[in-house]
Amino acid sequence: MTEIKFYADKSRLYGFSVSGHSSMNCDDEEGKILCSAISSACYMTANTISEIIGDKISAEVDDGFMDIRVKNPSDKTEAVLLGFKLHMEQLCLQFSDRISILSEV
Secondary structure (H helix, E strand, O other): OOEEEHHHHHHHHEEEEEEEOOOOOOOOHHOOOOOOOHHHHHHHHHHHHHHHHHHOOOEEEEEEEEEEEEEOOOOHHHHHHHHHHHHHHHHHOOOOOOEEOOOOO
């Protein structure tokens, strides 16, 4: 199960954490594809924020884990994070047995 957590303060989103795998076992092709889709969306979000928009982030990445926190998120960064959140929510609707979204922290 992949768990996704979004970080927010009173005014805006400022990051996310993704942990776990969506695969049920080593032969689970659908799970592997879903893990790849989630991973790709995470990297695109982080790279867009840090390299295109230029906001400073702290990042921790390991196998099956990514934690991204933006120091002072701009409006553009919040828009990217909201788009990422919407994308993950839609995947969760399709694959609720493989993805869970935790409340904003």
